[in-house]
Amino acid sequence: MAAQIFSAIFVIIVGVGGCVAYFWGANKLVDLIFPSRGVAGAAAIDNLRRQGLVRPWLFVGPAMIILTIYLIYPVVETLRLSFLDRGGINFVGLANYEWAFGDREFRNSILNNIVWLAVVPAACTFLGLIIAVLTDKIWWGTVAKSLIFLPLAISFVGASVIWKFIYEYRGEGQTQIGLLNAIIQHFGGQPQVWISLPFWNNFFLMVILIWIQTGFAMVILSSALRGIPEETLEAAVIDGANPFQIFWKIMVPQIWGTIAVVWTTITILVLKVFDIVLTMTNGQWNSQVLANLMFDWMFRGGGDFGRGATIAIIIMIAVIPIMVWNIRQANKETGGH
Amino acid sequence: MAVATGNSFASRFGVHIAVLIFVAIWTIPTLGILVSSLRDKDQIIASGWWNSFSSSTQTEAGRLPAASMQVEKDGKFVLQGNIFGNSPVRNISAFGVKSAAPTQYPAGTSADLGDGVTLQLNADGSFIMQSPKAFEGDRGQRVYYASSAPPKFTTDNYKTVLFSEGIGRSFMNSLTVTIPATVIPILIAAFAAYALAWMRFPGRALLIAVIIGLLVVPLQMSLIPLLKLYNGVGAFFGMPSKTYLGIWLAHTGFGLPFAIYLLRSYIAGLPREIMESARIDGASDFEIFVKIVLPLSFPVLASFAIFQFLWVWNDLLVAMVFLGTEADQIVLTAKLNALLGSRGGDWEILTTSAFVTIIVPLIVFFSLQRYFVRGLLAGSVKGG
Numbered sequence: 001m002a003a004q005i006f007s008a009i010f011v012i013i014v015g016v017g018g019c020v021a022y023f024w025g026a027n028k029l030v031d032l033i034f035p036s037r038g039v040a041g042a043a044a045i046d047n048l049r050r051q052g053l054v055r056p057w058l059f060v061g062p063a064m065i066i067l068t069i070y071l072i073y074p075v076v077e078t079l080r081l082s083f084l085d086r087g088g089i090n091f092v093g094l095a096n097y098e099w100a101f102g103d104r105e106f107r108n109s110i111l112n113n114i115v116w117l118a119v120v121p122a123a124c125t126f127l128g129l130i131i132a133v134l135t136d137k138i139w140w141g142t143v144a145k146s147l148i149f150l151p152l153a154i155s156f157v158g159a160s161v162i163w164k165f166i167y168e169y170r171g172e173g174q175t176q177i178g179l180l181n182a183i184i185q186h187f188g189g190q191p192q193v194w195i196s197l198p199f200w201n202n203f204f205l206m207v208i209l210i211w212i213q214t215g216f217a218m219v220i221l222s223s224a225l226r227g228i229p230e231e232t233l234e235a236a237v238i239d240g241a242n243p244f245q246i247f248w249k250i251m252v253p254q255i256w257g258t259i260a261v262v263w264t265t266i267t268i269l270v271l272k273v274f275d276i277v278l279t280m281t282n283g284q285w286n287s288q289v290l291a292n293l294m295f296d297w298m299f300r301g302g303g304d305f306g307r308g309a310t311i312a313i314i315i316m317i318a319v320i321p322i323m324v325w326n327i328r329q330a331n332k333e334t335g336g337h
Numbered sequence: 338m339a340v341a342t343g344n345s346f347a348s349r350f351g352v353h354i355a356v357l358i359f360v361a362i363w364t365i366p367t368l369g370i371l372v373s374s375l376r377d378k379d380q381i382i383a384s385g386w387w388n389s390f391s392s393s394t395q396t397e398a399g400r401l402p403a404a405s406m407q408v409e410k411d412g413k414f415v416l417q418g419n420i421f422g423n424s425p426v427r428n429i430s431a432f433g434v435k436s437a438a439p440t441q442y443p444a445g446t447s448a449d450l451g452d453g454v455t456l457q458l459n460a461d462g463s464f465i466m467q468s469p470k471a472f473e474g475d476r477g478q479r480v481y482y483a484s485s486a487p488p489k490f491t492t493d494n495y496k497t498v499l500f501s502e503g504i505g506r507s508f509m510n511s512l513t514v515t516i517p518a519t520v521i522p523i524l525i526a527a528f529a530a531y532a533l534a535w536m537r538f539p540g541r542a543l544l545i546a547v548i549i550g551l552l553v554v555p556l557q558m559s560l561i562p563l564l565k566l567y568n569g570v571g572a573f574f575g576m577p578s579k580t581y582l583g584i585w586l587a588h589t590g591f592g593l594p595f596a597i598y599l600l601r602s603y604i605a606g607l608p609r610e611i612m613e614s615a616r617i618d619g620a621s622d623f624e625i626f627v628k629i630v631l632p633l634s635f636p637v638l639a640s641f642a643i644f645q646f647l648w649v650w651n652d653l654l655v656a657m658v659f660l661g662t663e664a665d666q667i668v669l670t671a672k673l674n675a676l677l678g679s680r681g682g683d684w685e686i687l688t689t690s691a692f693v694t695i696i697v698p699l700i701v702f703f704s705l706q707r708y709f710v711r712g713l714l715a716g717s718v719k720g721g
Binding site for chain 2: 004005007008011012015016019020023024027031051052053055056057059060062063064066067069070071072073074075077078081088127131134135137138140141144146147148149150151152153154155156157158160161162163164165166168175176177178179182211214215216219220223243268271272274275278279291294295298305308309311312313315316319322323326327330331
């Protein structure tokens, strides 16, 4: 363990030192090869121009190399692998895709993912918006927001343990130590094994993600609400609008852009949700989702890279519309100035 | 938002209640594991954690001594003693001799067991059993009783998970993964962000678009090719493919798009005059970056560091793919996941381990919330 700590410290020093040495050294090298000081005017200007050509690439170079190895190459390679067999050697055409759409588990995952996509972003955004509006009106709103925001710092695995404890089931008549079953039993209901209830168990897993992500939606929307010009609200009050009308007709339309951002951010997160399903049910009782199925096929029976890659591609296809929209928005923004 | 919508007392009161309910729903689950992790492990399964401050009542079973212990007194055969033996005395409220009715008789009363046999069990555990006939058999009478124990809080669970369940070691592993994986991307991203914000070069717009695109690429796309690549590199050099170096670089790669994006949008917003006056004074891009941009960017660097720290610390997927499951490599999240499988019903272990895994993020989060929120706003609102 001492060796491990030492190596971590060593890496920090070497990593940071290496970065500093690279950027400083490369910069010095450019200055040496194309000197701009101490040479005649025309040559200096020429060299300055050359420096201007080279230097940006020195700055973005390391980032580009790492991005290429860790993200760009894998995207291409995953696409290629999805047309190959389990070991990634023989070309099998669309066989993996045909398998996927014929596979019961895969179809179940797609269905579940659609339900997750329909429920979680909507629930987080809606709850986040309501809490943002309510907390803005009270003196202890900041504290309340802080507490609701807190689960965002908790890992999905940690949150799963927290909620598994809430869903804990003991036989009927026994003392329930799970909060949910205790409440149900207190009111004379029947305790349930929540995470294996067919179909509904998905919702009990979704609750965990909603619990984590509502704070995110709340913070972003709260700051957008603060940006609404006071005059529009005052005018609405003078015109006799009631609170609901003010909320739906004045406030919500002015923050549509932010709502869309929150919605899409959570949508992407939902597509990648893996930890919660793995730790709560590992896909049993028809609660499988694509990301967990993909992980499963990566290692199942020694690993089937073809099928795993195919499932990854399906997730990617779902993300592409959001990606295109994001890039367009960003281009609009930078195009503006 | 100074405009109060609905000023009546009732509606203001309603808002307070509504927020209170939301806060309760959002904090009670975490409170549950914190309280449970500090409870005695027998009490965790005996009563819900919300009852942990009142005495917990549990129904237990015990056995009276065998017939050989009987004494004859006044023509009656008598068995006497204390049901708790040498263990600490608890408070008995009721007892019974049938499992179907474990609390049939209140403590201190004499129960008629038929054939003239009586049994009296007192609150302190002392009992007396009398019979007109001699007791037989070498197994004593089975007795059920409801006992209550005073609330008991302990830090034993923490000692257990930290030192004998391997959570302590995993904690170190998590730190080993997280700190370098947080520090390394910062400088690399900062240089790239400066170039993308303030330097003119061909392909710049394309690069920015690529980075924004990469922001949303699911991690799942990278896993298989990188796993193959790591296996290949490991085999080529005759080294294990699952190393800390591997995961540091992987987290650096996965964190870079967001880092560059966040830093670029901040650095691009720095006042142009500062840059230009520095340039007129003869400063090179490198000098401008080191002397002006880096110090001014401290808030956004802090924001990114917190994000990356939380993300790496809380990550399970990357750790499961790129690190082994042995004690010297398994990180907290993976360990917790393994415990869920192997110690499924042992809530004292699970709640305590869970709390150990979330304590560091919570501290980071509470102490640096300002930077965290700022990063969140910069990273997503402009990201639209």
